[in-house]
Amino acid sequence: MTSFYRDTWIEIKLDHVIENVANLTKHYYQGKRILAVVKANSYGHGAVMVAKALESIGVDFFGVATIDEALELRLNRIKSDILVFGLVRLTDLELASRNNLIISITSVSWLKEAVQKYVGPTVLAHLKVETGLHRLGIRLSDLKEVIGLLNENARFSLEGIYSHLASAPSDDETYYHFQMTSFLTFLKKANSLTQHPIPYVHITNSAASLKQLPKEINLIRLGLMINGVIPRKDLNLPFELKPSLSLYSTLVDVKLLPPGSKIGYNCEYETKSEEWIGTVAIGYADGILPTITRGKVFIEDDYHKIVGRVCMDYCFVKLSKAYSVGTKVEFIGPHIMVDEFAEDNQTHNYHATCMLSDRIPRLYYLNNQLINTTNARIIKYSKEE
Incomplete structure (x- = not known):
């Protein structure tokens, strides 16, 4: 253990992390795989230690924002799947492949350049599609071209498709339903174009993960709720989330x-x-x-x-x-x-x-x-x- 020499500190109760995820799984996620989002140092809680605690109870998929965050997990012997949400530079693709990282493909222009220039080992990838947040994501009009490029290039293995909700579902769920409908449209079209059904499908944030989800969603993204912080005060859970x-x-x-x-x-x-x-x-x-x-x-x-x-x-x-x-x-x-x-x-x-x-x-x-x-x-x- 590392020493410290100041009069300020943070305490993290890992048993609360474990109990939170176990209860969420029991009540909401049975039969679905969990992707624990530990970006930004697990929202300040400590990505490595949170990931190790969750691996001990069978969580085997983690999400981070950058290659650097992913490598921190690998260097600390986290063996599970790791998805990098952020844009990956072409020069880092071989590094991602060597460390068994899953990258995000977020634009047709990036993919065109990648298939022309990348000659390294196969890279695992998820498609990030644009359903309404307007940050990163492939547009529906570009999907056919993107899938075509992936079908023709064995250096990229398509393992998943996802999007990002603009807000937690609330009393007015109009935009939530708009995004979910858009996402399912993407999924249907993508599966009609690929050579095999896309294995992993995910879009939820913590609040949305508590809803009755379409059957196509088979991977649940969990973020701050892992650490016992509820995303909205009006959410009523059948158990108490324990802050860690x-x-x-x-x-x-x-x-x-x-x-x-x-x-x-x-x-x-x-x-x-x-x-x-x-x-x-x-x-x-x-x-x-x-x-x-x-x-x-x-x-x-x-x-x-x-x-x-x-x-x-x-x-x-x-x-x-x-x-x-x-x-x-x-x-x-x-x-x-x-x-x-x-x-x-x-x-x-x-x-x-x-x-x-x-x-x-x-x-x-x-x-x-x-x-x-x-x-x-x-x-x-x-x-x-």
Whole structure:
């Protein structure tokens, strides 16, 4: 396990990750394969450790955004299938093939160039098709040409087709149904053009995965729900998702200040009376946005307001009494859920955990036992002479 030398840390309960996926599978996904999305360091939770925990219960497909994220998993002995959602450079195709990665084909122009220039070993691929998000994806008018190029070129093996929903299904599901209908149109046309039925078909986000899906959808993409964060507050599950992440820091200074004392940069907070002010060892370089000044922390037995401008490495808290230096401060945990932390930061829950910097050490627990610690700042860059 890696050491760390600061008074701020994240705790991840891997048993909660395992229990969340087991319950979701039991109630919603029986008979379907799960693709666990662990991009962006598993939304800040730690891609390698989350993937290892899920492999231990039979999850054998992971999704990432980049080749770099995929290689991180491979270098840490993740053997399962890995789909790279992002665009892959032609110069990296052989690397993808050697590491048994699945790439995404997102445009006809990219594929034309690839079949002309790539001469390496076979690359596994999924088609990303455009159904309404308008980010990356093959248009329906280009599908015949794309399938034709793949049929004629054995260097690319078509293993799946997918798209991306623009939003979670809500009270107005008009656009959700529009995208789903468009996707099934893509699938029907693609299967009529390919030399064999496309094995894997997927489009769901976490919220959509809870709906009654068309029978053609046989691969379920799961993201933030893996880690116990629900994508929409109005979703009612037959079990409780268990948040896996807690964020803590400590009081590194406590002082009693007289009325009129100005706190932090730009003097954005001024004491109204005699006040206890604590300095906490976490700042915007760790992912605490300056907008959290309307937010709160939990210390021992009470909530306390964040005051003043958040610094790069520190922030200030108005205390109700003279706490001891070294007292633990909760930003996310049993008393402050991720959704509350996100609201305090004036952002959404997906962003709230992704923005937690990798300079914060992660401590991983399984059944209340510390099993690993990661610290991205202590890396050996070269061999010792």
